Amino acid sequence: MDADTSFEYGHTFSLSRVTPVGQLLTEKERAERESLRSEYEDLESEYAEADEYPDEIDARIGEIEAALDAYGKRPEIYKPTDQARAGAFVSIGEDGKLVVKRGFVRPEDEASVVGKADARDEADSQEAGDGHHAGTSEGSDRGTAVVTVVGEAAQPEEDESETIKPLPDRLISELTAYRTLALQDAIARNPHVALTALLHKLVTDAFRSGMTPGRCLEASVRAVHPVAQPDDLAEFPPALEIIARHNAWAEDIPQDDDSTLWTWLTGLDDASRLALLAHCVSFGINALHEKPNPYSGYGLSQHALDCRKAEADRLALATGLDMVEAGWKPTAANYLGRVTKARIVEAVRESVGEDMALRLVHEKKEKMIQEAERLLAGRGWLPEPLRIAGIEETTDAAPGVEHDARPAEEVAVADLPAFLADDVPEDVPASDQIVAQEAEDLVAAE
Numbered sequence: 244m245d246a247d248t249s250f251e252y253g254h255t256f257s258l259s260r261v262t263p264v265g266q267l268l269t270e271k272e273r274a275e276r277e278s279l280r281s282e283y284e285d286l287e288s289e290y291a292e293a294d295e296y297p298d299e300i301d302a303r304i305g306e307i308e309a310a311l312d313a314y315g316k317r318p319e320i321y322k323p324t325d326q327a328r329a330g331a332f333v334s335i336g337e338d339g340k341l342v343v344k345r346g347f348v349r350p351e352d353e354a355s356v357v358g359k360a361d362a363r364d365e366a367d368s369q370e371a372g373d374g375h376h377a378g379t380s381e382g383s384d385r386g387t388a389v390v391t392v393v394g395e396a397a398q399p400e401e402d403e404s405e406t407i408k409p410l411p412d413r414l415i416s417e418l419t420a421y422r423t424l425a426l427q428d429a430i431a432r433n434p435h436v437a438l439t440a441l442l443h444k445l446v447t448d449a450f451r452s453g454m455t456p457g458r459c460l461e462a463s464v465r466a467v468h469p470v471a472q473p474d475d476l477a478e479f480p481p482a483l484e485i486i487a488r489h490n491a492w493a494e495d496i497p498q499d500d501d502s503t504l505w506t507w508l509t510g511l512d513d514a515s516r517l518a519l520l521a522h523c524v525s526f527g528i529n530a531l532h533e534k535p536n537p538y539s540g541y542g543l544s545q546h547a548l549d550c551r552k553a554e555a556d557r558l559a560l561a562t563g564l565d566m567v568e569a570g571w572k573p574t575a576a577n578y579l580g581r582v583t584k585a586r587i588v589e590a591v592r593e594s595v596g597e598d599m600a601l602r603l604v605h606e607k608k609e610k611m612i613q614e615a616e617r618l619l620a621g622r623g624w625l626p627e628p629l630r631i632a633g634i635e636e637t638t639d640a641a642p643g644v645e646h647d648a649r650p651a652e653e654v655a656v657a658d659l660p661a662f663l664a665d666d667v668p669e670d671v672p673a674s675d676q677i678v679a680q681e682a683e684d685l686v687a688a689e
Contacts, residue, residue: 245330245333246334247334249477250477251468251477255344258347258349260348260493261321261322261328263319263320263345272314276311283307286303286304287304319346328352328353329345330347438516439509441460441520442520443501443505445523446496446504448463448464449522449526467526467528467531475576480569481570528555529551530551530552535548556633559631567625571629573624573626575613578626579615579616587611587615588600588604588611
């Protein structure tokens with residue numbers, strides 16, 4: 244068990260999850276549930292035309308809903324083998340209540356289970372083959388010579404006995420080389436099977452980490468999880484969508500052996516296959532900034548970082564990504580409180596206009612941040628790292644985002660707080676004024 248006040252976004256993505264066994268209802272419980280459902284439907288039908296339920300009917304409907312809800316929230320039961328290797332995360336939710344997420348398995352615990360199974364198989368195989376190995380040993384004792392040439396054991400003279408011996412390792416390697424090339428060609432000729440094979444591997448990596456140490460298909464997506472995370476990243480709408488989508492797929496994907504998973508994947512329609520493929524592939528998208536390292540092979544060079552950014556821009560254009568529509572907006576916590584005053588004024592000038600930017604120049608930073616956050620709200624402004632290179636920024640609000648469409652001058656007159664309502668300074672560019680103001684502040688501090 245791992246307990247903390249909160250956990251970072253994506254902390255469970257590298258873990259597999261076992262499925263609890265639901266408690267079966269008894270015949271009596273099933274009958275009671277059906278009776279409650281029938282009563283609920285009858286009451287709804289009877290009072291369908293009423294503006295509101297009578298008090299006693301409203302209370303009864305509440306009792307029925309609570310009882311039916313209890314049937315769907317019966318305690319989860321895990322198999323003894325799953326209890327031995329799975330664990331839980333305990334944290335505190337936003338509402339202050341205890342949050343317990345059960346059934347997660349670490350890769351090293353998966354490996355131990357696989358290792359024990361392999362050890363048992365090997366022991367069984369060894370026991371079954373003891374007679375064969377003993378016969379081989381006796382045969383060698385009767386004078387079969389083995390000559391070593393250039394570090395490799397030469398083949399002994401052909402034994403005319405009827406005993407079938409294992410094939411030499413070198414021969415097996417050469418035969419499987421043929422098979423590998425033949426499989427590659429066959430997969431290339433059959434896109435439907437290729438998609439299933441790729442999905443099978445990607446789903447195994449995404450949902451069943453560590454369960455299968457040996458694979459025939461060498462393909463993978465390395466999941467990217469931001470190391471430097473803002474405090475609100477776990478609540479960012481796209482993050483919530485990813486988690487919800489992942490959990491929805493996880494409920495449907497079988498956690499049995501590989502054959503079961505393959506059969507399940509082949510039964511999906513093409514739309515579901517593509518949706519699942521897109522979900523698995525998405526974990527490999529990396530648009531993160533890193534500090535370039537020009538002095539060694541560790542880390543990214545500036546050129547590699549530029550290439551990553553360019554590819555991220557292409558994907559953003561191809562998918563129609565809009566960071567404003569996705570839910571990002573400038574706040575004191577995620578941008579304004581972490582940049583210089585000049586940057587704050589620049590943001591206001593780009594979004595609202597030069598006149599409003601000039602009014603902020605001489606304010607203390609705390610008030611400047613507060614007012615800038617208010618002015619930028621609903622304007623669709625984005626800082627450079629969130630923009631697409633070569634695309635002119637627009638301050639139009641995204642669908643569903645309230646946008647203040649009035650001209651900047653009208654906004655300034657109508658909405659300025661008292662401390663900004665004074666006359667604007669002389670017509671000097673805000674960028675020059677803020678630089679001068681910061682110089683004055685520095686001298687005063689000294």
